[in-house]
Amino acid sequence: MKRVTSAVVGIGEVPSGKFPDRSELDAALTVCREAILDAGLGPRDIDVVLPVGALASSHWNVDLVFSRLTEELGMLRSAKMNCQVMAGGATSSSALAVADALIASGQARRVLVVHSDAVGSLPKQRGIDLFATTGVSEEWEAPYGHNMNAVGALATARYMHETGTTEEELASVCVSLRKWAALNPNAMYRTPLTIEEVLGSKMIATPLRSRHCNMLADGAAAFVVAPAKDAPSLTKTPVYVRGHGSLVTHYSMSQDTDLARLGFVEAGRAAYAESGLGAGDIQLAAIYDAYPVWPLIALDGLGLCAGERAGAFVAAGETSPGGSLPMTTNGGMLSMGHTGVGGGIAVLVEGVRQLMGKAGPRQVENLVNAVETASGGTWMDSHVTVLSREAA
Amino acid sequence: MSTQPRPLPQPSPWSAPYWEAARQRRFVIQACRACDRPIMYPRKFCPHCLGDDLEFRPSAGTGEIYTVTTQVAGPPSGFADALPYVIAVIRLDEGVQLMSNIVGDDRERARIGDRVRVDFETAGDGETVLPVFRLARAEGRAR
């Protein structure tokens, strides 16, 4: 068991969707301010800024790398370091692990992690082409027409083949997420969705239809991490980082030898061991989605389905409002919108928000422990973080 | 956007023999002379022992489908005219994997576990030849 060294003490977020008139800077400043104030801090308390990589505009990303937020937010000559963290969709868990380590080593005391991107405002074909480069090998995969929807489709086909998961069960993941999104004012899609609508939607890449595929969105979110020992003096609701585990399984998905499982068994085992907690202690799952197969793989790997197959568990309503394991209660990228790297940041922030008791109409009662997962590129890695209201 | 050409592989110094063999309609797999293991895709160093004494060996180009999808809509630029096309990860009999297309009139019948055999298709510029795969008839359809 690892000694707990850090806690998330503040969060900020703006709505996801198509906001062509809202700049990345505008959204970034809004969420940073919200997270810093939520943590009971001022800008000059922040000593390390970790801006997450942005994809839509290379100029904006260069601004993030070169301390623009540090200057805009009044942190000059107080911040010690502004340093980009980037692991695609896994940046959420990765940045939290980096912040935790910086704090554990005494290198940092107040770490601000921020994401803001506008991939939702890209023309549709540019969005498809951009994500056909994120973890797709230019030499060995792109010449065969590989792309992000095919990534989801290839993993889904293998997962269904190995587990016997049905099309209805797969669709039920989208339906469960939409039920949560209906309660989330920051989500992109909030109108109810049915299994029939999912199965009747246009085929994109077999077996995935359009309602199985996420939509790109503009969005931003931020969080502040502080030493565990300081956390109770900053906020009434610190969320402690209890354990983390991860495993890199591929760069190009054609090299992964176990697409139906990825690395979630190993990552989960490591995260549970560090935290001293097990699957039976977890009351909420903040699971990185993007396509419905990925939550199923993570739920299976983490042993969160009470001995059931994940597909059957989700189809029975266990992950929906009122179920035994509320999952990805912001609606996930399938309903809140895929904000690029930020999809995972939003999932992490939602897990923290629930543990803080700040989730409003979708607040889950009596929460103590939650798991958060993330994965980058073409699900190159499997990350699991255990978060808790309790420091030990 | 559909007028944009398909992306073509740009060979590296260590992958060039693979693509040159494909141009001659031969399928080869890289192997490490030090640890005698097959490597796919070709690497600069052996991913098993970091050895630099690598060679290309002839392969029958046979294997089975590990996973497969038919792209029906929403393709990347350059592939609109190819719809519907079939992307698969193939597990070769040597034990290594690669991505390719399943081609042929029966391509949409490709399923996980089907036996496949390599074939070759000339790509856009007329100079590049891509290894592709076809369902191996008798074995594949008997399932």
Ligand SMILES: [Zn+2]
């Ligand atoms: Zn070797």
